[in-house]
Amino acid sequence: MAEAGLMELDAARAPSPAPPSLVDGFGRRFRYLRLSVTEVCNFRCAYCLPDGYRGKADGFLELDEIARLVRGFAALGVTKVRLSGGEPSVRADLDDIIAAAAATPGVMKVALTTNGWRLDRRVRGWRDAGLSHLNVSIDSLDPAAFARLTGHDRLEDILRGVDTALGLGFGAVKLNAVLLRDTVDSAFDQFADWLRHRPATVRFIELMRTLDNGPWFDAQHVRAEVLERWLRERGWTARPRRADDGPAIEYAHPDYAGRFGVIAPYGAGFCDGCNRLRVTARGKLRLCLFGEGGVDLRDLLTDSVAPERLEQRILDALPTKQRGHELMLGRSGDLRRMADVGG
Template sequence: MAQQFEDKFCRKFSYLRLSVTDVCNFKCSYCLPNGYRPDGIKSRFLSLSEIERVVRVFADCGTSKVRITGGEPSMRKDFVDIIHSVAAIPRISKVATTTNGYRMEKQVEQWRNAGLTDINVSLDSLEPRMFRLITGENKFRQVMNGIEKAFEVGFAKVKVNVVLMKEHNAKELPLFLEWIKTRPIQLRFIELMQTGDMDEFFNKQHVSGASILNHLIANGWILENRSQNDGPAQVYSHPDYRGEIGLIMPYSKDFCSSCNRLRVSALGKLHMCLFGDYGVELRDLLQSDEQRDALVKRIRAQLNNKSVSHFLQDGHTGMTPHLASIGG
C-alpha cells in the first residue's frame, strides 16, 4: 500500500465521499427547492470503470470507507453494479450510501447483497404533511417502509439524517426521540449550512446545534468515542434508548480539525471541502490503469492546498451552489 493521503496539517484521509450523479427526484427546501435543473450541458457522469479506478487509487493510499452519494444515487440504473464494484476493491471495508429512501423498500436487499455495509436515509420530519412540505414529494410512507425493510434484510443499524429548520421541524425533537427509543437508529441532526443559492433561507431557518446538545447533556446522554473513519457526527447514547443521536455542527469550534474526508464529484472533480472554492479535474487520468501514478501525484499535490477550515463561521460559502452539486 502507498503512503496514506495526508495534508499539511497532518490530517489523514481514510474516507471518500463519491458522488455518482447530481440528479435528484426530491425538491428539498434546503437543497433543491425548485427541483433538479440541468445546466444545459448534457452531463456525462463517471462511468463504472472510472469509478473503479478512482476508488482503487484511494484504497491504495489509505482509504477504507467509501460513501456513494448524489443527488439521489439510486437514480443511476447501474447503482447496484457500482456498489458491487466498490465493495470488491481490496482494503475497502465500508461501503455506505446516503439516499432519500424512496426506492429502499424495493431495492435495499439488492444493495445489501451487492456489498453495501452502511446506509443513511434523509428524513427531515416524522409528520407526513411536514415531510411533503420539506421535500415537495408525497413519499413519506415509502421512505418509512424502506427503513423497516433495511432492518428486515439484515442492516443492524440505520442512520437517519435530519436537517434542522426553525420553522419546519425544530419542534419535532420529542417525536424523534420517542421514535428511536426502541429502534437501532442513529438519528443525526445536521445544522443547516449556508450555500451560495440559499442565503435568505439560511438566515430564516438556521437553528444552532448547540441547543440540541444542551438538551441531550441535561437529559443524561453520553458522548461516544469516535472511530478512525467515522464521519463528522458527535454521537451520543443513553441507557434508556436503543437508538443514538448524532450531532453535525459545522459552525462549532474546531469542526474541521478532525476532517478525514475527501470528495469526488459525479463529473470527476476532486474537492478538498464541501465548501471549497474550486474542484480539481481527475477525469483525464481515469481513462486507463497506466495513469495511476499520475493520478496519485495530482491528488497529493492538491492536498497541500487543503485549507485548515471551511470558514463557514466567517460567512464564507465557497463555490458550492447547493448541497447536491458535489454530493453533500
Template structure:
C-alpha cells in the same frame, strides 16, 4: 496514504456519482433538479478506476452520494465494483430512501455495509412540505426493510429548521427508543444564495445538544489517549 499539510491522514472517500435528485427539499433544491446542459457523469469503469486509485493510497471506506445516487440504473454495479476493490473494507451510501423498500436487501447482498437516509420529519404532511414528495410511508417502509437486511449501520439524517420541523426533536427521540437506528441532526448550511432562508430557519447544533442534555441524554466521553 493520503496526508494533508496539517498531517491528517485520510482513509474515507465520499464519491458523488450523480447530481440528479427526484426530491425538492426546501433547503437544497426547492425548485427541483434543473439542468441546462448535457449530463456527463462518471461511467462505471471510471468509478471503478477512481476507487481503485484511492484505495491504492490507503482509502478503506467509501461513501456513495449524489444527488440521489440510487437514481443511477447501475447503482448496484457501483456497489459491486467497490466491493471488488482491494483495500475497500466498508461501503456506505446516503439516500433519500425513496426506493429502499424495493432494493436495499439487494444492495446489502452486493456489498453495501451502511446506509444514511435523509428524513426531516416524522409527520407525513411536514415531510411532504419539506421534500415536495408524498413518500413518507414508502421511506419509512424502507427503513424497516434496511433494518432487516443485515446492514451494519442504519442512520437517519435530519436538518431541523425553525419554520418547518423545529419542534421535531422529541418525536425523533421517541422513534429511536425501540429501534437500532442512529440519529444525526445536521445544521442548516448557509450558502451564497440562501441568506434569508438561513436567517429564518437556522437552529444551532449547540441548542440541540442543550435540549438533549436537559432531557437526560448523556454525552459519550471518548478516550483519545
C-alpha cells in the same frame, strides 16, 4: 560471492516500503472518500433544490471510471467509501457501482446516502451487492412537514424501507435530518420516540449556507447547541468517535435502542478532525465542501493511464487543503447547492 548472496537475501527479507498515505499539511489523515455518482435528484428539498434539478442529466462518471477512482484512493489508504448525489438511486447501475466499490482491495466499508424513494424495493439488492452502511435523509417524521420540505408525500413508504433495512444486518442505519427552525419544536421528541426500540441513529445536521440558499438560511438556521442541550438535559451522553467516522458526535441513552448524532459545522474546531475527501459526479476532487474549484481527475481514469499518475495527482493536491472552512464568516466558497458536490 557469498557476501553478495547474503546481501540479496537480506534485501528480499526487508519489508516493502509503505505506500504513500493521504496526510495533509496539518497532520490530518484521510481514510474516507465521499463520491457523488450523480447531480440529479428527484426531490425538491427547500434548502437545496426548491425548484427541482434543472442541470444536465448526463456526463457523470461511468462505472469503469468509478472503479478506477476507488482503486486509486484505496491504494492511498482510503478504507471507507460513501456514495452520494443528488440521489444515487436514479442511476440504473447503482448496484454495480456498489459491487465495484465493495470489491476494491482495502475498502472495508461502502456506505450510501439516499432520500429513500426506492428504498423498500431496492435495499435488499444494495445489501447483496456489498453495501455495508446506509443513511436515509428524513427531515421530519410529520407527514405534512415532510411533504412540505421535500415536495413528496412519501414518508410512510420511506419509513417502511428503513424498517426493512434494519432487518438486513447493515453495519449501521442512520437517518439524516437538517436542523430547521420550522420543525425544531417537535422534531426531537418525535425522533426520540422512533428511536426507543430501533437500533438506528438520527443525525441532526446544522443548516449550512450556500450561494443559493441565503434567505432560507437566515430564516431557518438553528445552532446545534439547541439539540446538544436538549440531549444533555435528558440524560444522553456523547460517545467516542472512531478513526473513519464522519463528522457527527453520537449520543446514547440506556433507555433507547438508537442514538442521536449532532453535526455542527459552525462549532469551534469542527474541521480539526476532518478525515474525508470528496469527488464530484464529474470527476473533480474537492478538498473541502466549502472550497472553490477542484482538481480534475477524470482524464486519468482510463485504461491507457497508469494508476500511479492518478495517485500522484491526488497526493499533489493535498498540500493546498486549508485548515478549515469560513462558514462563520459567511463564506461558502463556490458551493451553490449541496447536490452539486454530493453534500
